[in-house]
Amino acid sequence: MTEADVRDDTPAARLAAIGARIARAERIAHRPAGSVTLVAVSKTFPAEDVEALIACGQRVFGENRVQEAKAKFPALRERHADLELHLIGPLQSNKAREAVALFDVIHTVDREKIAVALAEEIAKSGRRPQLLIQVNTGEEPQKAGVPPREAVAFAARCRDVLALPVVGLMCIPPADEPPGPHFALLQKLAGEAGLSQLSMGMSSDFETAVEFGATHVRVGSALFGSRPYPAG
Numbered sequence: 001m002t003e004a005d006v007r008d009d010t011p012a013a014r015l016a017a018i019g020a021r022i023a024r025a026e027r028i029a030h031r032p033a034g035s036v037t038l039v040a041v042s043k044t045f046p047a048e049d050v051e052a053l054i055a056c057g058q059r060v061f062g063e064n065r066v067q068e069a070k071a072k073f074p075a076l077r078e079r080h081a082d083l084e085l086h087l088i089g090p091l092q093s094n095k096a097r098e099a100v101a102l103f104d105v106i107h108t109v110d111r112e113k114i115a116v117a118l119a120e121e122i123a124k125s126g127r128r129p130q131l132l133i134q135v136n137t138g139e140e141p142q143k144a145g146v147p148p149r150e151a152v153a154f155a156a157r158c159r160d161v162l163a164l165p166v167v168g169l170m171c172i173p174p175a176d177e178p179p180g181p182h183f184a185l186l187q188k189l190a191g192e193a194g195l196s197q198l199s200m201g202m203s204s205d206f207e208t209a210v211e212f213g214a215t216h217v218r219v220g221s222a223l224f225g226s227r228p229y230p231a232g
């Protein structure tokens with residue numbers, strides 16, 4: 001199905017189709033059913049679209065900007081107390097307070113300054129979002145993330161020195177390369193770091209990510225349709 005077709009289906013049909021593809025990938029990889037969490041990436045889509053998926057049972061959503069999430073999710077949360085909100089985009093240290101207040105999981109910890117800012121806000125607020133370290137597996141200069149060779153030490157420092165609730169690693173492979181080797185590298189680094197969660201796989205490659213052990217796949221356009229404007 002192309003992205004243009006996606007919105008011809010009902011939200012229930014789209015969600016069921018992605019759920020079936022995840023379940024099939026779990027079976028093929030000999031992984032337990034339900035071991036992969038679908039993070040529905042709602043960036044750029046209005047609250048009504050999120051509501052439509054909530055009505056179909058989806059509870060876990062991802063946003064890539066603090067401000068956009070802040071505009072959309074507090075009202076949704078008043079109606080649905082059990083939503084789980086994930087930050088999947090870059091975090092500036094001056095937004096650490098808002099991020100800790102709003103998100104349940106932050107996938108994009110990628111430098112000392114952010115780690116320190118999060119540690120301070122967690123101590124102050126008493127809220128403890130789960131954290132993942134973003135790894136720049138393709139070592140692309142324009143992309144966020146710690147270099148692979150620093151990932152294990154950085155994770156250990158965040159966990160053991162800053163006492164942060166680090167649970168896993170996240171990556172976004174280069175757009176022009178097969179993703180498998182990047183997913184394999186992330187899986188290997190998580191093993192070395194003693195971390196159990198792997199956030200990897202998007203609309204175009206989430207089945208491959210499941211094969212390499214993804215615990216969280218981040219799917220946007222295959223669920224919501226092509227984005228109305230660039231999400232940056």
Ligand SMILES: *Cc1c(COP(=O)(O)O)cnc(C)c1O
Binds near residue numbers: 064201220222
């Ligand atoms: C937008 C985004 C996604 C979802 O991408 P799709 O290709 O629309 O599924 C996943 N992860 C991150 C970090 C994103 O910014």
